[in-house]
Amino acid sequence: MYVGISPLRISFAGGGTDLPEYFNNFDGYVVSSTINLFTNIIINLRRDDSFQAFSPDYELHHKVSDFENLQLMPGTDIAVAVIKHLNYKLGADYFICSDVQPGSGLGGSSSLTVNCINTIQTIRGENYDSKKIAETAFHVERNLLEHQIGKQDDFITAFGGFNLIKFSKNDVNVIPIPLSNSACEELSNNLMLFFIGLTRKSSDVLLPLLNSIKNNDEKTMSSLHTVKDLALELYDSLKSNDISGMAEIMNKGWKAKKQFGTGVSNDKIDKIYSSGIEAGAISGKITGAGGGGHILFYCEKQKQPKLKEKMESLGLKHIQFKFYNGKPKVLNLYEQMKKY
Numbered sequence: 605m606y607v608g609i610s611p612l613r614i615s616f617a618g619g620g621t622d623l624p625e626y627f628n629n630f631d632g633y634v635v636s637s638t639i640n641l642f643t644n645i646i647i648n649l650r651r652d653d654s655f656q657a658f659s660p661d662y663e664l665h666h667k668v669s670d671f672e673n674l675q676l677m678p679g680t681d682i683a684v685a686v687i688k689h690l691n692y693k694l695g696a697d698y699f700i701c702s703d704v705q706p707g708s709g710l711g712g713s714s715s716l717t718v719n720c721i722n723t724i725q726t727i728r729g730e731n732y733d734s735k736k737i738a739e740t741a742f743h744v745e746r747n748l749l750e751h752q753i754g755k756q757d758d759f760i761t762a763f764g765g766f767n768l769i770k771f772s773k774n775d776v777n778v779i780p781i782p783l784s785n786s787a788c789e790e791l792s793n794n795l796m797l798f799f800i801g802l803t804r805k806s807s808d809v810l811l812p813l814l815n816s817i818k819n820n821d822e823k824t825m826s827s828l829h830t831v832k833d834l835a836l837e838l839y840d841s842l843k844s845n846d847i848s849g850m851a852e853i854m855n856k857g858w859k860a861k862k863q864f865g866t867g868v869s870n871d872k873i874d875k876i877y878s879s880g881i882e883a884g885a886i887s888g889k890i891t892g893a894g895g896g897g898h899i900l901f902y903c904e905k906q907k908q909p910k911l912k913e914k915m916e917s918l919g920l921k922h923i924q925f926k927f928y929n930g931k932p933k934v935l936n937l938y939e940q941m942k943k944y
Contacts, residue, residue, distance in 0.1 A: 608644070608726075610718050610933075611932070612703070612712060613710060616838060618632065619756065621771065635768050637767070638764045641710065643701075647697070649696050656668045657700060671693045686744055704799070711757035718762050721737050726934040734763045761932065766780070766781045766783055798898060801919060834853050834860070852887065858889040868890070880901050884910050899920070
């Protein structure tokens, strides 16, 4: 039996410029970090060649099937697509779950795709490096599952840590940001994450943005250039352990992101955001593509109780998190049991 875990993420600046439709022409930059929330997969090897899966997140049981007849189903579609792509025919039971709800803006789908690839290849004894895992995951999501997404989530979770990621037509470069422990702790202490309660497919939110990029819409392209510049500005600050500009960059980035399309925000999100600012937050942003999921606020410690009280009065749930520097991991329970 094997257990795979892969971290979720928060992107601070540059989201949208990781779409191939953009970075193939202009290069894209994203500043992000993995956090201590995870997708989880348990793979129990069977004595036959059958596949079976359970997804408590979707309340789904994918009944026993052979490899040739595997069908995509919500909740197990990522695992099935990975199994098919890797031509992994060894029978197994799969238990798939996440620390957050699907479609909540923390990169869960990509984290799970990376997790499945990493775990299966570990079982095979074919350890891919982080870049190959990320590229394979993006291919599965974008080309096989036809999710209209960018590349950042696959690279963020495959590499782990706090990074500047550069996307260009022929390559992706992951540049670690060496935040000191004190700066990292201060930044973490000034951030508050809340679950709004609305979930959505990021590809649905991103589709209008993709169309605008293809049509070279002036307003959209200007906004994308702005968020890219903000990512580089944030990187320059963070590599010097200066977090003072984070709040303002988040604010500018959210304003620019709202120009991507009508699906990024809505009346409920706008109300939540303005209520958060009134309650003491300096700035905030929706995580992920927008339209729902989680909202992240930058708020000084002494004002956080009031912000928490206000958000909970609006029906939001406070989500505790810390930055996580590790990569996806796989644990072989059989090997662990031999130690006892």
